[in-house]
Amino acid sequence: MIINTIKNLLFDNRCFICASKYLNKRIDFICNDCLTSLMEINYQKSCAVCGHPLLTEKCPSCSKLVKIYFDRFHFIQYYNDFTKSIIYKLKISGNFIVIRLFYKLICNMSVIRKDTDYITVVPDNFLSSIKKGRSGLNYLIFLFKIHGYKTLKNIYKRKFLNLQKQKSKNKSARFYNISQQYYLPKKNINKFSGRVFLIDDIFTTGATLNYGSKLLKKAGFDKVFALSIFRAVIRD
Ligand SMILES: [Zn+2]
Ligand SMILES: [Zn+2]
Structure with a gap:
């Protein structure tokens, strides 16, 4: 003090x-x-599976995922004007203090068991890692590592060729596209066990974290916990 x-x-x-x-x-x-x-959190009710705010009984978000592979989903905050301004600081000025903040907030959630749980992040290929500022996720996993957490990288991988842009697609094409973007190397099938946290920056449709969870289960993990910094709210 x-x-x-x-x-x-x-x-x-x-x-x-x-x-x-x-x-x-x-x-x-x-x-x-x-x-x-x-x-x-400013919403009264949210989906127990994907965290999306609920106005009716039926979740407008995760009901679109055919099967859910992650065991639980955690996030820090909804993606709103305030959190957008924070991301802006990270993307425009490369202010990595933002990542240190996320690291501390994730630790404060007390959901990751330091001694036993593994932590990994959604992989990216080299090109899009520069383009989208994903290097932030790599810095995040580095912070976990230097603080004694068990981290793993690239258990599953992102294919190098991704010619079409995700945003130009309709939803079903986008889900299809996710399964074309990532793959689990043969040598990693059933190689692991135990619990793993899969971290991404934002959960929008959940397709990326869900497909990643599917691959991590194939890699042998018994429990896969999806975790994102932000949860986008669908408006349609
Ligand atoms: Zn849901
Ligand atoms: Zn302030």
Whole structure:
């Protein structure tokens, strides 16, 4: 506490989002208000499977997935104007402090068992990793690794050739396309066991995390937990 106060006086630390001086005690680069906005869930009811807000009994999102392969899904916050502004900081100014924040928030969720669970991220090929700023996910898994978590990379892989762009497709083509994008190398079939967390930046239709979970089950894991930083809300 005293150390933090002295540090703040000396370095004039401010919230990286809003520049407020009233920093959170545990995460000393974000203010309490911004942290609250990032953690507070504003929907009364959400789907137990995919986290999508529920207005009726039927989930408008995960009912579109034919079969669900992940055992549970966790996320930090919905994708909204506030969280979009944070992503903007990451993508435009390459502000990796954002990834450090996500790392801390995921740890605070207390869902990952440090000694036994494996952590992996959705793989990417080299080209799209530069294009989409996916290098953030690699930095995230690096943070887990240096803090003593069990991490694995590229258990399943992304094919190099992906000529068509995902956004130009209709939904069924997109689901089909996901299974064309990733593959499990033969040597990894039934190679693993236990629990694994599969992390991605955003859960939209869930197709990417769901297909990844299918491949991780094929790789031998008994339980696959999907985890994304943000959960998009479908508006249609
Ligand atoms: Zn702030
Ligand atoms: Zn759902």
